[in-house]
Structure formats: C-alpha cells, structure tokens
Amino acid sequence: MNTVFPFEWILAIRFMREARMQTLLIMSGVALGVSVIVFISALISGLQTNLFRRTLDFQAQIVILPPKEVSRPLHKAGEGMLATLVQPRAQRLQSVDQWQTVLAQVAKMDGVSVVAPVVAGAGFIVRGEANKAVGLTGIEPETYLQLIALNSKIIAGTANITGTDILVGMDLAKDLGVWTGDKLNLQTASGGTATLSIRGIFDFGNSGMNSRSVYIALRTAQSLLDLAGGVTSVEVNLEAPFTAETVAQTIQAQTGLKVDSWIATNAQFFSALEAQSMSNTVIRFFVGLTAALGIASVLVVSVVQKSKAIGILRATGTSRQQILRLFLLQGALTGLIGSLLGAVVGWLFLNAWRKIAVNADGTQLFPITFDPMLFVYAAVGATLVGTLAALFPALQAARLDPAVAIRG
Amino acid sequence: MADLNAITLQLKGIRKAYNIGLPAETEVLHGLDLTIERGEFVALIGPSGSGKSTLLNLIGLLDKPTAGELFITGQATSHLQDRELTLLRAKAIGFVFQFHNLLPEFTALENVMLPMLAARGRPDEAMRLRAAELIEQVGLSKVGKHMSNDLSGGQQQRVAIARALVMQPALVLADEPTGNLDTQSADNVFDLLRRVNEASDTSFLIVTHDPRLAQRCDRIIELVDGRIDSDKANRASLP
Numbered sequence A: 001m002n003t004v005f006p007f008e009w010i011l012a013i014r015f016m017r018e019a020r021m022q023t024l025l026i027m028s029g030v031a032l033g034v035s036v037i038v039f040i041s042a043l044i045s046g047l048q049t050n051l052f053r054r055t056l057d058f059q060a061q062i063v064i065l066p067p068k069e070v071s072r073p074l075h076k077a078g079e080g081m082l083a084t085l086v087q088p089r090a091q092r093l094q095s096v097d098q099w100q101t102v103l104a105q106v107a108k109m110d111g112v113s114v115v116a117p118v119v120a121g122a123g124f125i126v127r128g129e130a131n132k133a134v135g136l137t138g139i140e141p142e143t144y145l146q147l148i149a150l151n152s153k154i155i156a157g158t159a160n161i162t163g164t165d166i167l168v169g170m171d172l173a174k175d176l177g178v179w180t181g182d183k184l185n186l187q188t189a190s191g192g193t194a195t196l197s198i199r200g201i202f203d204f205g206n207s208g209m210n211s212r213s214v215y216i217a218l219r220t221a222q223s224l225l226d227l228a229g230g231v232t233s234v235e236v237n238l239e240a241p242f243t244a245e246t247v248a249q250t251i252q253a254q255t256g257l258k259v260d261s262w263i264a265t266n267a268q269f270f271s272a273l274e275a276q277s278m279s280n281t282v283i284r285f286f287v288g289l290t291a292a293l294g295i296a297s298v299l300v301v302s303v304v305q306k307s308k309a310i311g312i313l314r315a316t317g318t319s320r321q322q323i324l325r326l327f328l329l330q331g332a333l334t335g336l337i338g339s340l341l342g343a344v345v346g347w348l349f350l351n352a353w354r355k356i357a358v359n360a361d362g363t364q365l366f367p368i369t370f371d372p373m374l375f376v377y378a379a380v381g382a383t384l385v386g387t388l389a390a391l392f393p394a395l396q397a398a399r400l401d402p403a404v405a406i407r408g
Numbered sequence B: 001m002a003d004l005n006a007i008t009l010q011l012k013g014i015r016k017a018y019n020i021g022l023p024a025e026t027e028v029l030h031g032l033d034l035t036i037e038r039g040e041f042v043a044l045i046g047p048s049g050s051g052k053s054t055l056l057n058l059i060g061l062l063d064k065p066t067a068g069e070l071f072i073t074g075q076a077t078s079h080l081q082d083r084e085l086t087l088l089r090a091k092a093i094g095f096v097f098q099f100h101n102l103l104p105e106f107t108a109l110e111n112v113m114l115p116m117l118a119a120r121g122r123p124d125e126a127m128r129l130r131a132a133e134l135i136e137q138v139g140l141s142k143v144g145k146h147m148s149n150d151l152s153g154g155q156q157q158r159v160a161i162a163r164a165l166v167m168q169p170a171l172v173l174a175d176e177p178t179g180n181l182d183t184q185s186a187d188n189v190f191d192l193l194r195r196v197n198e199a200s201d202t203s204f205l206i207v208t209h210d211p212r213l214a215q216r217c218d219r220i221i222e223l224v225d226g227r228i229d230s231d232k233a234n235r236a237s238l239p
C-alpha cells in the first residue's frame, strides 16, 4: 500500500482498478467525448481565425469618414475634357475635415496600433485599346502596410510605392499583359491623368479584387483625384480588434465624423461567428451531459455492487464523509483520466486531419488552430463534471444504512 | 462490579422496532437489560429470528434502539451524532461477521490495516507493522500478501479477527463467526478467539448456533423472541 495517497484515494483507486471493465468502458466514453470536443473546438477556432484573418487582412478595423451629406451631388458640373467618358456614378470626393488633427488625436488614444490616411476614388486604366475601370487607393506605405496585409500578398516586386509607382492585381496585370516595370496610364473622373510604372503585383486570392483594385502613392492620388492636401478617410487598427466598436463610438463622439468599425460593417460575419460558437457550446454541453450521465450510471451500479463493502467499512470505523469522498473521487478520477486520454486521442485526430484534409497544392483545406490550454480546460471541466455526476451516487452510498448493507 | 471502568457494555431497557409507523411495525427486542464486564467471553444463543443480529448491530452502534440507553465503556450513546458514533465504534468495537468480511480488492494485510487507515487517514510504516503483528498472531504470516479472495473461509475469518483487534477495542462482536466453516476450521477460529481473550482485556460477545462452541464460553445468554430467556455463567468452560 502506497504511503503517498490518503485513505479515500487508496480505496477509490482499488475499486476502479478492480472493476476493470466498467472503468475502462466509462473512461473510453469520457475520452471519446473529450476528443470530440478538442477536435471540434480546434476546427472551429481554426475556421474563425481564418475568417477573421481573411476579413482583417483586407480591411482596417476602424474607418473615419467625412460626415454624411444629406444630399450628395452626383458630380460637379462642367468638368474637364473627360466629362463625356465619365459615368454618372462617379461621386464628388469629400475630404475629412482637418484630417491631420484627427490623425494625431486618434494616434494618441489607448489601444490604437496604427493610423493611416487614405485617399480612395475611381479611375480608368488605359493601355492601348484596353480600358479598365478600377478603384484606386492612395496610401502611405509606412502606415498603410501595417494596417492591411498587403505586403504578404505581393507576388512580384514590392509594396513600397512612392511617386508614380502603382500596385496592380494579378488578374488585371494578366488582362492587360503587363508586369512589374511596365507602364500604365491612369485617368480619373476629375480629369487627372498620369503615367505610372508597375512596382508590384499582388494576389488577394479573389479575382474581383485582383482585377479592380490598384494602389498608388497618397500624394499622387490626391493630385489625380483633385483632392490636394485632403484624404477621403483615416483608417485605424487596434491592439484588440474586438474593441473596435467601442473605440469607433468614442472617436465619433470626439470628432463628430462618421466612424465605422469592422464589427458594424461585418455584422453578418459576426453572426456567423456567433452561430459557430453557439454550436460549439451546444456540442460541449451535450457531450458533458452524456459523460455525466455515463459516470453517474456506472457509479450508481457500483454503489449497489459495493454495498456490502460499504457496510463493512462503516462497521470498521469509516465515516459517512469518507464514503462520500470515496465515490466523489471515483467520479472525479474517471473524468480526469478520461479527459487526459481524450486529449491525447483528440490530438492524434488533429494531426491525422492535418495530413488528410489538404488541398491539391498541399495547403490546409481547413486550417486548424490548436490552443494547448484547451487540454487544461478539458481536464478541469471533465473532473468537475465527474465530481458532479458522482454526487448522487456518493450521497446514496454515504446514506446507506450499514446494518441493512451488511445483512445484504 | 462497582468499578465503572470494568464495565465494557451496559444495556438499559433496550427496545428495537422495525417499520415504525407502518402497518408492518414489529418490535423485535422488548426491553433488554444486560451488562458485560471487561474481559468477559460471552455466547449469545437463541433460535433464528430471536433478534441476535439486531442486538449485535445496536451494540455495535450500526443501528439505533427505539428506546433505552446503551453504554459503551461507560459512555452513553443515545444522544450521539453519526460522526461521534463512528469515532466511538472505531475506537471501542471490533466486528467479525459470518460472510464477506473482507474487501476483495485488498490483501489480507491491507484488510487488517483498513480500520487504522480510516481513523488516521494515511498509511504509514507503524500501521503496517501493527497489521503484520496481528496477521502473525492469527497464524497467517505466510498469506498476508495474498488477495483476501484467495484465502480459505477459515483464513478469511482469521483475517477478520485480526482486523477486529487492530484498534485494541474494548469489545469484539462476532455474529456467527464460524457459521460458514467446517468443524475443524470452526474449532481453530474459536480457539483463536479464546486465546486472544485470555491474553487481553478485550470482551467478546459471540453469536453462535453451535451448542458445542457455546459451551466453551464463560457465560451464555439465550435470547428468545426478543427477550433474555436465560443468562448464566458457564463453569464447564473453565479449564
């Protein structure tokens, strides 16, 4: 008899070891449940991280815009020579009032990691016969590249643009038959026109964005869009993306400008995340409940099987409390050991999944993110579930009348 | 007689009824008075259903009398809570039952250790030594490490006796300890009980159906229909 463990532990371990088949079956049940939770949690959190990244890779967390105009004129009358080519949907661009002040003010706020001025407008790429409508974004690479994961999407050249540099998408480059170093002509509705040289090609993994977005230097955009010294938006990233809505409201209150957070503009995305989290919670709840019922039913049977032993123990000086703890402990140990086994099985599942669920090019079909803390939570959770499940059988055992139990 | 310390057990007007308040209510023990002194070796006999086991359970604090007072080594017990009853039982009383005395998950030696373990919470070397000493005393040194299920019926009863003695109780209650054994083993187990009694102050109250064994006790109490029918010293037992 080991001298490390106290009385109740020694009894609990012996009882469980002796009822080998029952112990094995119920622990396998708990292990299976925990492995399902580990696996599904990793899958869902992988999916969420992926969705999250896909969204925030292309979008600032907070966008500060000029206040909404009540009625916005479609375009200025008497525009220059391009007026006939311009489609009526081209809108008059409006600058954020005193944007430098706003930028400085926001940069000082707690939790803000990047603030970048942006000029966005519409234009046409003209090369030979070809004529493509594009959305152009004027950026300062020093700030903007921290805001959006543009750098990692560059497949040729560099994202560090100045002067008359331009970044174009892969699909646009292919359509026009151009590559880095080639020159393009850009025209805007306000009559601006410039010859720009391709500094880099990006691939956003989305043919719409790859054929319609272009990036140019902020100053170039300002002059092309007739917005000297102005910017159409100030964009912000935070250290904690999920605080965006609160921060956006603060900025709005302080500046009186229109401020959008990624949370508000992606309401659908968030309801999808919520639905996933909810289904994960439901799965956890039912797996936990199933495990609890399994543990409870095994222990209820065990109390009946062991009633004579309980009577003998009580007759030889074991207290009710000790009997209670003996059975609570069996529940807790079943949960704990089952969950540790389940964590191992879940981890093996995940590794197998990583190998099986891959695209033709070897990349992950469903990327999985795995938080090792999940093992700890699963172990603690299963131990609690086991203890709670054991409560009823343990009370039954403790209340057993020893005289009746011994009589049999 | 006047020495309170010499009195191991005293019963005053002990009654026990089952199914109280139900139509099936029956009184099994009808007001028993009884005193057992230190070191006495007493047989409790009587027909089946006369209430012997019921009485032993009351004395062993496993059950509560419906009326009357029960003193163990001078201490009144009717007002005690479960926790205090458990402590008193652990300290003062050793049990030997007819069957299934031992926990099959443990070795003979470990079974003997269990009462000490329950009382002190954690095993130590002293417990092991004390258990080994008792295993030796009951003549089972060779099988101490065997699982209790692997022992013969007689050996199991010897282990149960060792366990009953391990806390040095004032009183050992044995409910047909030899009822399940052949004559030879029964004699050996009974010899053991006698020897332990002679070598210590421990009192024994032994339920038996075997008149031959009852004749080897110092005192024979006969229970009939929940009443003490006779209670006499037995000179035949003296050497």
Ligand SMILES: Nc1ncnc2c1ncn2[C@@H]1O[C@H](COP(=O)(O)OP(=O)(O)OP(=O)(O)O)[C@@H](O)[C@H]1O
Binding pocket: A404, B018, B019, B028, B046, B047, B048, B049, B050, B051, B052, B053, B054, B055
């Ligand atoms: N828990 C109980 N509920 C109801 N009646 C009981 C209970 N326990 C014992 N009895 C009854 O009390 C009476 C005495 O039983 P007890 O077991 O004490 O007799 P006994 O003298 O030990 O008999 P035996 O020699 O057969 O062991 C019997 O009629 C029995 O049916």
Ligand SMILES: [Mg+2]
Binding pocket: B052, B053, B054, B175
């Ligand atoms: Mg009986």
